[in-house]
Amino acid sequence: MDDFDKRKFNEVEAALNTLGEKAFRAVFLNLLRFDQTVIYANVQPDEREVINRFLTIEELCKIFDALEVEEMETIRFLKEMTPRLASAILSDMYMDNLADLLGRMSRSDLATYLNLLPKEQIQEVRELLNYHERTAGAIMTTEYISVNQNETVASVMEIVRKRASQAEIIYYVYVEDETEVLVGVVTLRELIMNDDSLTAKQFMKTNVFKVLVEDDQEIVAQRVKEYNFLAVPVVNTTDHLLGIITVDDIIDVMDEESTEDYSGLAGVKVDGDEQSPWISALHRMPWLLTLLLLGMSTASLINHFDSLVSQASILAVFISLITGTAGNAGTQSLAIAVRKISVQNYHKIWKIIRNEVITGIIIGVFAAISITIIVELWKHSLALGMVVGISMAAAITVANLAGSLIPILMDKIGVDPAVASGPFISTLSDLTSVLIYFSVAQIFINSIM
Amino acid sequence: MDDFDKRKFNEVEAALNTLGEKAFRAVFLNLLRFDQTVIYANVQPDEREVINRFLTIEELCKIFDALEVEEMETIRFLKEMTPRLASAILSDMYMDNLADLLGRMSRSDLATYLNLLPKEQIQEVRELLNYHERTAGAIMTTEYISVNQNETVASVMEIVRKRASQAEIIYYVYVEDETEVLVGVVTLRELIMNDDSLTAKQFMKTNVFKVLVEDDQEIVAQRVKEYNFLAVPVVNTTDHLLGIITVDDIIDVMDEESTEDYSGLAGVKVDGDEQSPWISALHRMPWLLTLLLLGMSTASLINHFDSLVSQASILAVFISLITGTAGNAGTQSLAIAVRKISVQNYHKIWKIIRNEVITGIIIGVFAAISITIIVELWKHSLALGMVVGISMAAAITVANLAGSLIPILMDKIGVDPAVASGPFISTLSDLTSVLIYFSVAQIFINSIM
Numbered sequence: 001m002d003d004f005d006k007r008k009f010n011e012v013e014a015a016l017n018t019l020g021e022k023a024f025r026a027v028f029l030n031l032l033r034f035d036q037t038v039i040y041a042n043v044q045p046d047e048r049e050v051i052n053r054f055l056t057i058e059e060l061c062k063i064f065d066a067l068e069v070e071e072m073e074t075i076r077f078l079k080e081m082t083p084r085l086a087s088a089i090l091s092d093m094y095m096d097n098l099a100d101l102l103g104r105m106s107r108s109d110l111a112t113y114l115n116l117l118p119k120e121q122i123q124e125v126r127e128l129l130n131y132h133e134r135t136a137g138a139i140m141t142t143e144y145i146s147v148n149q150n151e152t153v154a155s156v157m158e159i160v161r162k163r164a165s166q167a168e169i170i171y172y173v174y175v176e177d178e179t180e181v182l183v184g185v186v187t188l189r190e191l192i193m194n195d196d197s198l199t200a201k202q203f204m205k206t207n208v209f210k211v212l213v214e215d216d217q218e219i220v221a222q223r224v225k226e227y228n229f230l231a232v233p234v235v236n237t238t239d240h241l242l243g244i245i246t247v248d249d250i251i252d253v254m255d256e257e258s259t260e261d262y263s264g265l266a267g268v269k270v271d272g273d274e275q276s277p278w279i280s281a282l283h284r285m286p287w288l289l290t291l292l293l294l295g296m297s298t299a300s301l302i303n304h305f306d307s308l309v310s311q312a313s314i315l316a317v318f319i320s321l322i323t324g325t326a327g328n329a330g331t332q333s334l335a336i337a338v339r340k341i342s343v344q345n346y347h348k349i350w351k352i353i354r355n356e357v358i359t360g361i362i363i364g365v366f367a368a369i370s371i372t373i374i375v376e377l378w379k380h381s382l383a384l385g386m387v388v389g390i391s392m393a394a395a396i397t398v399a400n401l402a403g404s405l406i407p408i409l410m411d412k413i414g415v416d417p418a419v420a421s422g423p424f425i426s427t428l429s430d431l432t433s434v435l436i437y438f439s440v441a442q443i444f445i446n447s448i449m
Numbered sequence: 450m451d452d453f454d455k456r457k458f459n460e461v462e463a464a465l466n467t468l469g470e471k472a473f474r475a476v477f478l479n480l481l482r483f484d485q486t487v488i489y490a491n492v493q494p495d496e497r498e499v500i501n502r503f504l505t506i507e508e509l510c511k512i513f514d515a516l517e518v519e520e521m522e523t524i525r526f527l528k529e530m531t532p533r534l535a536s537a538i539l540s541d542m543y544m545d546n547l548a549d550l551l552g553r554m555s556r557s558d559l560a561t562y563l564n565l566l567p568k569e570q571i572q573e574v575r576e577l578l579n580y581h582e583r584t585a586g587a588i589m590t591t592e593y594i595s596v597n598q599n600e601t602v603a604s605v606m607e608i609v610r611k612r613a614s615q616a617e618i619i620y621y622v623y624v625e626d627e628t629e630v631l632v633g634v635v636t637l638r639e640l641i642m643n644d645d646s647l648t649a650k651q652f653m654k655t656n657v658f659k660v661l662v663e664d665d666q667e668i669v670a671q672r673v674k675e676y677n678f679l680a681v682p683v684v685n686t687t688d689h690l691l692g693i694i695t696v697d698d699i700i701d702v703m704d705e706e707s708t709e710d711y712s713g714l715a716g717v718k719v720d721g722d723e724q725s726p727w728i729s730a731l732h733r734m735p736w737l738l739t740l741l742l743l744g745m746s747t748a749s750l751i752n753h754f755d756s757l758v759s760q761a762s763i764l765a766v767f768i769s770l771i772t773g774t775a776g777n778a779g780t781q782s783l784a785i786a787v788r789k790i791s792v793q794n795y796h797k798i799w800k801i802i803r804n805e806v807i808t809g810i811i812i813g814v815f816a817a818i819s820i821t822i823i824v825e826l827w828k829h830s831l832a833l834g835m836v837v838g839i840s841m842a843a844a845i846t847v848a849n850l851a852g853s854l855i856p857i858l859m860d861k862i863g864v865d866p867a868v869a870s871g872p873f874i875s876t877l878s879d880l881t882s883v884l885i886y887f888s889v890a891q892i893f894i895n896s897i898m
Contacts, residue, residue: 030656034676066677157641164642171620171637188620188637192606193613207479225704227483228515228697230679247696248677254700255674258707265714266784266871267777277807284781285812291777292816295770296823302766309765313758316765317751320879321744323769327776328716328740328872332733335715358726363734367741374745422715422871423777430769 005038012039016047021054029059037066041073045080052081060085061092074101075109087116094168095121096141096249099128136220137213139253140234140243143167146174149183149201153194160188169231169246174208175200182208182233182241210235213242220245221253261338265331267291267421291427298323298431305438312448314379315441318388319434321371326395326433327426329363333403334425341411353404360400364393383447391440395433402428454487461488465496470503478508482515490522494529501530509534510541523550524558536565543617544570545590545698548577585669586662588702589683589692592616595623598632598650602643609637618680618695623657624649631657631682631690659684662691669694670702710787714780716740716870740876747772747880754887761897763828764890767837768883770820775844775882776875778812782852783874790860802853809849813842832896840889844882851877 008031015027028036028051040051040063052060067074078086090098090113102110102125114122124142131137145163147156156173164170173191175184184204194203210233211220224232224247231246259271268284275283302309302319309315333356340352368389375385403425441448457480464476477485477500489500489512501509516523527535539547539562551559551574563571573591580586594612596605605622613619622640624633633653643652659682660669673681673696680695708720717733724732751758751768758764782805789801817838824834852874890897 032656032658032676068675161641164638189613192610207481209481225700226517227481228700230696247679247700251674251696251700251703254703254707258703258711262707262711262714262784262788265711266780268781268784270784270788275804277804277811280785280804280808281811281815284778284808285815288774288777288781288812288816289819292770292774292819295773298773299766299770300827302769303763306762306766309758309762313755313762313765314752316758316762316768317748317755319765319768320751320772320883321741321748324744324747324772324776324876324879325737325741327773328737328876329733331715331872332717332737335711335717335719336729339711339719355726355729359729359733362726362730363737366730366734367737370738370741378749423780426875427773427777430773434769 005035008035009039009042013043013047016043016050016054024054028055033062033066037063037068041067041077048077048080052085057085057088057092061089064089065093065097072104075105078113079109083112083116087113091117091121094141094143095124095128096139096168096243099125099138103129131213134217135213136211136215136217136234136245137242139217139220139249140213140245141168141249142243144174144231144233144241144244145170145172146176146182146241147200149175149177149204150199152196153191153198153200154196156186156200157191157196160191169244172231172233172244173200174233174241174244175204176241180241181239182210182235184208185233208233210239211245212237217253218257221250221257224250225254264338265335265422267423287421287423291423294424294427295430298427298434301431301434302438305442308438308441308445311445312441314384314448315438318375318391319437322388322392322395322437323430323433325367325392326399326429329360329396330399330403330425330429331422333360333400334407334422337404337407341408349408353401353408356400356404357397360397361393363400364396367396368393381448383444387437387441387444387448391433391437394436394440395429398432398436399425399429402432454484457484458488458491462492462496465492465499465503473503477504482511486512486515486517490516490526497526497529501534506534506537506541510538513538514542514546521553524554527562528558532561532565536562540566540570543590543592544573544577545588545617545692548574548587552578580662583666584662585660585664585666585683585694586691588666588669588698589662589694590617590698591692593621593623593680593682593690593693594619595625595631595690596649598624598626598653599648601645602640602647602649603645605635605649606640606645609640618693621680621682621693622649623682623690623693624653625690629690630688631659631684633657634682657682659688660694661686666702667706670699670706673699674703713787714784714871716872736870736872740872743873743876744879747876747883750880750883751887754891757887757891757894760894761890763833763897764887767824767840768886771837771841771844771886772879772882774816774841775848775878778809778845779848779852779874779878780871782809782849783856783871786853786856790857798857802850802857805849805853806846809846810842812849813845816845817842830897832893836890836893836897837886840882840886843885843889844878847881847885848874848878851881 012027012031015024031039040048043051064074078089102113105113114125117125128137128142143166145160145167147159151159160170160173171188173186173188174182175186177183184200184206185208186200186204190203209227209229211223213234213236220232229247231244233241234243234245235241263270267287337352337356341349371392372382372385372389375388376382406425461476461480464473480488489497492500513523551562554562563574566574577586577591592615594609594616596608600608609619609622620637622635622637623631624635626632633649633655634657635649635653639652658672658676658678660672662683662685669681678696680693682690683692683694684690712719716736786801786805790798820841821834821838824837825831855874
């Protein structure tokens with residue numbers, strides 16, 4: 001919470017503790033939903049208990065629908081309540097949020113709460129729970145509006161009006177034929193602009209943009225971003241409508257995916273709340289110490305070439321220049337490859353790798369020429385310059401290969417490519433760069449001395 | 450374009466060249482808007498000329514509104530047309546897109562096209578053009594629906610119906626008082642659920658979430674993401690409504706900002722289309738060669754300690770281990786700091802730096818202990834282990850300081866912190882790490898030998 005939020009929070013907390021139910025409701029219900037959730041999640045448990053009494057089930061349910069704290073937190077809030085109140089709230093929540101929440105519960109909690117729900121809802125939740133994580137099915141909601149294609153504008157509007165309080169989005173109405181196959185979509189905009197007696201079939205858009213229930217959420221987000229929709233329908237392979245995904249969920253997916261890519265590149269989770277330095281250190285340490293061990297192989301490789309360094313200590317001067325430059329180039333390739341993997345078809349992937357390697361060769365040659373000239377001017381040794389130059393060109397090319405190949409291989413074997421982080425690639429590239437450098441130096445050692 | 454799109458493209462292109470106007474229109478207009486824009490942008494100029502003739506101005510205008518190619522491309526398409534057609538399309542476009550487009554034109558082009566627009570529109574565009582880039586004002590549109598607070602549901606619905614074809618979003622209606630100050634908002638959902646005779650004032654939400662016209666677009670996006678709105682109103686300091694920002698523009702901002710952060714961390718632009726390796730190399734080279742020069746200072750620093758390395762060539766073994774580990778830690782700090790800067794208040798920033806430095810010390814101490822033990826076991830030299838350990842702890846701490854301080858300083862002086870890229874921080878950290886390492890080694894040189 002920043003300062004402004006904290007002031008607001010203190011005001012409402014004071015109102016909760018000093019004013020009665022009516023006055024508190026007046027203050028609290030005038031807040032924006034997001035602010036309500038922040039306050040609800042941050043008051044003391046006994047204060048939350050008072051809020052639970054002061055608000056109606058519908059009001060509490062809206063807060064639970066909007067709560068964006070960790071699911072574990074939300075489950076804790078439910079456990080603070082009587083099972084009766086908890087089940088009343090759960091059965092009023094939007095299906096996608098409910099499924100999200102139940103999906104995170106322990107088996108015993110899940111059994112408890114599932115049993116408290118109305119029978120028909122249990123069935124629906126079970127279905128949503130069975131869709132694979134990170135697919136369209138897992139993030140869709142089943143609260144949408146659909147009508148038969150022969151309904152008139154007047155009757156569709158009547159349906160919209162009736163469903164308006166429950167449906168998550170009412171601005172699209174999906175149109176089905178007699179066999180319940182999705183055949184069209186009409187917008188609320190079109191409904192209020194068209195004549196009451198027209199049927200949906202007469203003005204619906206038949207080229208419906210839709211996604212399959214098993215589609216990856218990242219692909220869905222990419223598509224929605226391109227096509228600028230407020231919601232997309234989710235269908236099965238026989239084109240029957242199963243649910244919709246709304247733009248706010250798409251935004252969450254985009255945010256999640258971009259944070260993941262970014263975290264991967266940095267080799268650190270960036271989405272944690274403010275943490276104490278101890279906890280931050282604890283989170284970063286395992287990865288850094290793993291890389292330290294990988295770095296030890298580079299150290300023992302240099303150790304292996306100890307006699308070479310003893311003969312020509314000048315070689316030590318260029319170690320960090322070569323490993324650094326190759327590491328930088330490899331990180332660039334990695335970033336490009338990770339981004340392209342997520343939106344490309346598989347058969348394009350070899351093209352990505354090929355392009356990165358060729359790019360590496362071009363950059364490598366230019367870097368090699370530059371450094372050869374610099375070393376020649378500085379140390380008056382063309383041989384040394386060429387050793388450094390050739391090594392650098394080769395090291396950059398190998399780093400680009402590793403930077404693009406490794407995340408792609410990881411993706412192929414089903415591991416999140418973001419694990420092949422920037423620090424990992426640059427530490428690995430240190431190893432190959434040193435190997436290349438000293439091998440080249442070994443060949444030319446007589447010219448250097 | 451992937452394979453599927455290419456097939457679709459070839460089909461439509463064939464239809465354009467072989468079928469007549471009517472048949473082409475049937476095929477083309479049944480496509481989703483995004484697909485229409487992809488085709489429009491990718492056909493040959495003479496084919497585009499045919500499309501321009503086959504479609505109506507309204508249909509062309511919708512394509513131009515949705516075109517997401519570079520503004521320069523769109524300007525090129527306009528220049529292919531007669532000025533009369535171009536101005537007809539421009540004057541029909543949404544104000545935010547129009548302002549975007551005109552804002553990228555050369556002065557002479559701007560004058561030409563601005564003069565072709567209707568007088569009242571010129572004024573509005575001029576205003577939009579004057580808002581600073583990356584502020585709410587620069588991305589808002591002026592096509593929203595606002596009503597007086599005393600209008601009834603029936604009359605508001607009448608207004609919505611009339612404006613439905615022009616307004617960019619009709620799902621929120623903004624409510625103003627007699628002095629045109631924004632006092633509330635009603636949703637289309639509420640309008641269709643409420644009684645026709647109620648006035649807006651009686652059921653509007655008075656706690657309107659709004660942003661100031663000068664607010665940074667990143668802050669606006671962050672807020673919309675939290676509050677889950679489809680649009681937010683933009684006001685001036687006297688609470689007069691100037692425009693709205695719709696969720697599709699928010700998605701574009703999020704995408705732009707996250708791509709920027711990601712590109713910054715990698716030190717490479719990741720949002721380019723597929724490029725030839727030559728162009729990729731050309732784009733990446735300046736930055737890599739700049740870092741190569743910075744790396745040269747590290748090299749000359751090692752050179753400065755040449756006599757030390759000659760005495761104890763074992764020192765060379767640990768150079769890349771220390772620079773690598775510090776670089777990894779610095780990259781983590783950088784990623785955390787860049788992410789936090791964008792959403793934090795300024796007075797929290799010193800806390801970010803303090804936390805990163807303390808985290809660095811904690812990690813540094815653990816890494817130091819580990820490496821001291823490893824070196825002692827490997828080389829049977831506690832002194833050497835301690836030199837490497839102390840250097841590593843200090844180098845990590847300094848890297849964390851640099852990783853968090855530098856982007857923050859850059860942000861303070863108004864430079865995009867993303868410029869302080871991962872490769873820059875790790876190259877800089879190479880320099881400080883080497884300095885620390887050899888300075889420490891110098892002190893203990895007698896114990897190491």
